[in-house]
Amino acid sequence: MAGEESAISPAPVHASPFTTATTARGSWVRGRWVEIDSEGLAHDPGARSADAAGGEFPETAPVSGRGWRRDLPFRWEFGAYGSLFLVALAMRLWDLGGRAVHHDESLHGFFSWQLFTGSGYVHDPLMHGPFQFHITATLFFLFGDNEFTLRLAPALFGTALILTPLLLRKRLGNVSALLIAGMLAFSPSLLYFSRFARNDIYVAVWTIALVAMMWRYLDDQRPRYLYMTAALVALGFATKETQFIVVALVAIPLLVMARADVLGWVWGRRKLSEWGPAGGLLVIIGTLSLPMVGAVTGLIQGAVGLTLANDDSSTGLPLGTADGAGEIVAIAITVFLLSVSILVGMLWNRRVWLLSFGLAAGIFIVLYSTVFTNWGGVASGVWQGLGYWIVQHDVARGSQPGYYYVMLTSVYEFLPATVGLVAAVYYAFKGDAFTRFLAYWPLATFAAYTAAGEKMPWLEVQVILPFILLAGKALGDLVTSLNWKPSLARGGLFVFAGVPIAVIMVWRLIFLTDAQPGLGGLDAPAGAVVLTGVLALLAAGLYWLIRRIGSRQAWGMLGVSVVAIMAILTIRTGWIASFQDSDVPTELLIYTQTSPALAEVAREIEAAAMLTGDGSDLRITIDGSSGFTWPWTWYLRDYAQVSYPNLGFSRPEGPSNSAVAIVHTRNENIAKPAFVDDFTEGRRFPHRQWFPETYKNTTWSQFINTLIRPNRWRNALNFFVYREVSQPIGSEDAFVYFDRDIPLRVLE
Numbered sequence: 001m002a003g004e005e006s007a008i009s010p011a012p013v014h015a016s017p018f019t020t021a022t023t024a025r026g027s028w029v030r031g032r033w034v035e036i037d038s039e040g041l042a043h044d045p046g047a048r049s050a051d052a053a054g055g056e057f058p059e060t061a062p063v064s065g066r067g068w069r070r071d072l073p074f075r076w077e078f079g080a081y082g083s084l085f086l087v088a089l090a091m092r093l094w095d096l097g098g099r100a101v102h103h104d105e106s107l108h109g110f111f112s113w114q115l116f117t118g119s120g121y122v123h124d125p126l127m128h129g130p131f132q133f134h135i136t137a138t139l140f141f142l143f144g145d146n147e148f149t150l151r152l153a154p155a156l157f158g159t160a161l162i163l164t165p166l167l168l169r170k171r172l173g174n175v176s177a178l179l180i181a182g183m184l185a186f187s188p189s190l191l192y193f194s195r196f197a198r199n200d201i202y203v204a205v206w207t208i209a210l211v212a213m214m215w216r217y218l219d220d221q222r223p224r225y226l227y228m229t230a231a232l233v234a235l236g237f238a239t240k241e242t243q244f245i246v247v248a249l250v251a252i253p254l255l256v257m258a259r260a261d262v263l264g265w266v267w268g269r270r271k272l273s274e275w276g277p278a279g280g281l282l283v284i285i286g287t288l289s290l291p292m293v294g295a296v297t298g299l300i301q302g303a304v305g306l307t308l309a310n311d312d313s314s315t316g317l318p319l320g321t322a323d324g325a326g327e328i329v330a331i332a333i334t335v336f337l338l339s340v341s342i343l344v345g346m347l348w349n350r351r352v353w354l355l356s357f358g359l360a361a362g363i364f365i366v367l368y369s370t371v372f373t374n375w376g377g378v379a380s381g382v383w384q385g386l387g388y389w390i391v392q393h394d395v396a397r398g399s400q401p402g403y404y405y406v407m408l409t410s411v412y413e414f415l416p417a418t419v420g421l422v423a424a425v426y427y428a429f430k431g432d433a434f435t436r437f438l439a440y441w442p443l444a445t446f447a448a449y450t451a452a453g454e455k456m457p458w459l460e461v462q463v464i465l466p467f468i469l470l471a472g473k474a475l476g477d478l479v480t481s482l483n484w485k486p487s488l489a490r491g492g493l494f495v496f497a498g499v500p501i502a503v504i505m506v507w508r509l510i511f512l513t514d515a516q517p518g519l520g521g522l523d524a525p526a527g528a529v530v531l532t533g534v535l536a537l538l539a540a541g542l543y544w545l546i547r548r549i550g551s552r553q554a555w556g557m558l559g560v561s562v563v564a565i566m567a568i569l570t571i572r573t574g575w576i577a578s579f580q581d582s583d584v585p586t587e588l589l590i591y592t593q594t595s596p597a598l599a600e601v602a603r604e605i606e607a608a609a610m611l612t613g614d615g616s617d618l619r620i621t622i623d624g625s626s627g628f629t630w631p632w633t634w635y636l637r638d639y640a641q642v643s644y645p646n647l648g649f650s651r652p653e654g655p656s657n658s659a660v661a662i663v664h665t666r667n668e669n670i671a672k673p674a675f676v677d678d679f680t681e682g683r684r685f686p687h688r689q690w691f692p693e694t695y696k697n698t699t700w701s702q703f704i705n706t707l708i709r710p711n712r713w714r715n716a717l718n719f720f721v722y723r724e725v726s727q728p729i730g731s732e733d734a735f736v737y738f739d740r741d742i743p744l745r746v747l748e
Helices: 002-007 074-093 103-116 131-143 152-172 174-186 188-193 200-220 223-237 243-257 259-266 277-292 294-304 325-368 376-392 404-412 414-430 433-451 457-481 484-489 492-511 524-549 551-579 596-612 629-635 665-675 700-708 710-722
Strands: 020-022 026-029 032-036 041-043 592-594 620-622 660-664 683-690 730-738
Touching: 074 152, 074 174, 103 131, 103 592, 103 629, 131 152, 152 174, 152 188, 152 200, 152 457, 174 188, 174 457, 174 551, 188 200, 188 457, 188 551, 200 223, 200 243, 200 277, 200 433, 200 457, 223 243, 223 277, 223 325, 243 259, 243 277, 243 433, 259 277, 277 325, 277 376, 294 325, 294 376, 325 376, 404 414, 404 433, 404 457, 404 551, 414 433, 414 457, 414 551, 433 457, 457 551, 484 492, 484 551, 492 524, 492 551, 524 551, 592 596, 596 629, 596 660, 596 683, 596 730, 660 665, 665 730
Parallel strands: 620 660
Antiparallel strands: 020 026, 026 032, 032 041, 592 683, 660 730, 683 730
């Protein structure tokens, strides 16, 4: 805070803000005096401790004149962020429109296109919040509607995500913040879904920003951070219902930090207006979220005999809505919760709360009402948004096993998960308030999404995000605590050669069989002896190094070298998933995907429209069976003569008058008479494809048994490195028929 600067002795004239000068009692770090205790820990006497924020642990950081400088020169830091930003932008924009449009993308794109063309938009929680539709429609207005602009907003947000660690730079440290930015840039999950027209990457930006505002307010209590918190809470609710999980996970540690305030208020010994910073944040987040949670009563609607969240699609009512007497009760519950929020906010800090509430309500109302054209959207946003997902919990769409995110993370996000788990244990015992929050956050997030009924690969974005922050913080602390120059000079450099050799040796041992001889053509037993001997020599080398530079330095360098190998594998994994057959589901991350053959058929239809001269009046029939309406509704949005009958229920009568027809393979015999005389012979193509989910037959015990028994690693490692699967990818196919009068070259 500004008032605290006077409590810090001025820096000497010769001190640079980017240098460290050491004296007998302390050090000058970035122009600020820090005292060094007997353990080499730095304490800034002018900085606020975590106790002031409601925490229990003072801020401490190791300082060593011999180690890596904790503060990077500005030109290096600026250059590193600039380079990362440009690389991330290039990766996210490269061939952005080349992949076939996914089923979900086509929904988001089509309704955004309708908003762009003036047909309006009505909130439907099936497709989550309205934010993505408004921003996509805006980009359609600015740059036209196509596959590139459909995915442009996620790509830009995914790039902006790289810079979010700067919001926590003071807490994280320069090196840790930069490492986190690098991990955000190259994370396979974040890269893939930054090139995907879903809203998960928006949630990632709002989430990191919300956490950053939380800690910045705890540090200096400036009201502007509360206002930004309010805006981020509203944007999160207007983007996706996972915001309920986000605010709950943030509120829990705030409640712990503000427990003295809360308990004092409960027992009548402390006023709301006397609450500290953690309590103030809890008021803002809690009161803005409270009116949104009324639909949770849908969990008990059977017991009370009311329809508070409709769970029967046959009624014709939208899922998650209240009906009859339940609608009256829903209104009463919402009014009550809103009244409680207003009362608490006004008793806490009238001016700040009113400004915060007004900002949040403004964002929420503008987006859910589709800029004041659909007032019913405000009601559906407040109640049905949560109600829909309450009734969908037991449906468990995706039908994924409980270990789904363990499996997904081990394949794509092994680096932040491995480092994060180790760091969580360390910081839990030796951390301060901030690092203990970082340790709690990923574990709690993982537990929340594992407990949720629906498990999908795009939710890995939310699961891995806090792991990246935790891992980056730990790696930054590690690399800045090592004495690099003397350690490298005394043999530490050998670690960076020994670790890759050890990895290769372990790999050969796992895959060593008589069919694949070991070194020099040795059979399996002899090869195993040789490889084990090499590993023993490497272990002896590590022992020698520990004796020379100390165990802490040796193990630290070993950890850095292992992380470097994992970083290389991470970049490779992200590249394969996002750019090598990114619309063919050989990846767990891709899950189910529109076939690239469908995109090719869409281009043939476009060519047919041009060659016949019919243009947008080309007559097209799409068999709507099995949801085949999508993604054709997106691809054929400009065509006026398109019909989507379900040919499994509506048999064609007589010859078709369409120029092009797409028919599900199971309806071929039903529809074929309509396309015999005047059409080309039907050409079969894969309509949608999916990853072979053979793992679903595996129980928890079998899954864990595979992890702990090396002789069962072979198949998993083959998939990890080569993407070899035991079953072919699944496919649901269709036939395409063209009118014979269309010039034949369109069919080439």
